Amino acid sequence: GAGVSQSPSNKVTEKGKDVELRCDPISGHTALYWYRQSLGQGLEFLIYFQGNSAPDKSGLPSDRFSAERTGGSVSTLTIQRTQQEDSAVYLCASSEGTSGTIEQYFGPGTRLTVT
Amino acid sequence: AQSVAQPEDQVNVAEGNPLTVKCTYSVSGNPYLFWYVQYPNRGLQFLLKYITGDNLVKGSYGFEAEFNKSQTSFHLKKPSALVSDSALYFCAVRDGLTGGGNKLTFGTGTQLKVEL
Numbered sequence: 001g002a003g004v005s006q007s008p009s010n011k012v013t014e015k016g017k018d019v020e021l022r023c024d025p026i027s028g029h030t031a032l033y034w035y036r037q038s039l040g041q042g043l044e045f046l047i048y049f050q051g052n053s054a055p056d057k058s059g060l061p062s063d064r065f066s067a068e069r070t071g072g073s074v075s076t077l078t079i080q081r082t083q084q085e086d087s088a089v090y091l092c093a094s095s096e097g098t099s100g101t102i103e104q105y106f107g108p109g110t111r112l113t114v115t
Numbered sequence: 116a117q118s119v120a121q122p123e124d125q126v127n128v129a130e131g132n133p134l135t136v137k138c139t140y141s142v143s144g145n146p147y148l149f150w151y152v153q154y155p156n157r158g159l160q161f162l163l164k165y166i167t168g169d170n171l172v173k174g175s176y177g178f179e180a181e182f183n184k185s186q187t188s189f190h191l192k193k194p195s196a197l198v199s200d201s202a203l204y205f206c207a208v209r210d211g212l213t214g215g216g217n218k219l220t221f222g223t224g225t226q227l228k229v230e231l
Contacts, residue, residue: 042119042221043219101164101166104219106160108156
């Protein structure tokens with residue numbers, strides 16, 4: 001079956017512009033996660049959605065970052081007034097539920113470059 | 116708080132030799148441990164996990180990992196490495212004690228290079 005898809009695969013933007021990154025999770029997966037992977041660093045948790053519950057935003061680095069998930073499926077991560085330090089690969093993952101025993105399935109990522 | 120350490124940025128091994136990629140963790144409760152692999156320009160792929168039970172866990176592509184509670188380690192192993200195993204490997208942990216979903220903490224990754 002189809003895996004997690006993300007678009008665009010690459011995005012180059014000028015400093016100060018807003019960007020939107022899209023994630024389409026595996027059908028039927030109720031949990032959706034956003035991570036950021038910076039060069040030389042591991043994966044940094046950003047935000048997590050589970051069903052209709054309020055999202056866990058504890059990983060968002062600043063108020064320039066926001067995300068929404070419409071209809072319990074597709075999610076959009078928005079970065080306003082981008083800065084050069086926002087350059088990274090943004091990974092989306094989904095899982096069947098929220099149990100800690102369940103593995104997450106990752107998309108291919110969006111490589112964001114802020115010039 | 117939960118944390119993961121991967122002490123080696125890179126591991127080099129000859130094809131056909133056994134490989135080990137090290138991972139240690141810190142949690143308050145029981146750990147849920149995962150290994151993921153990332154090939155160039157691709158997302159992470161799940162390899163294996165330890166939740167409970169047998170300390171030796173077998174996963175995809177011939178990989179296995181050994182959970183050692185006393186040493187708080189979860190090293191990834193493979194008896195005979197292949198050139199195609201060359202990739203970036205991530206260890207991740209979730210503290211079974213905490214609630215709030217399935218938020219994983221990842222290590223910084225270990226680049227595995229298998230040479231002929």
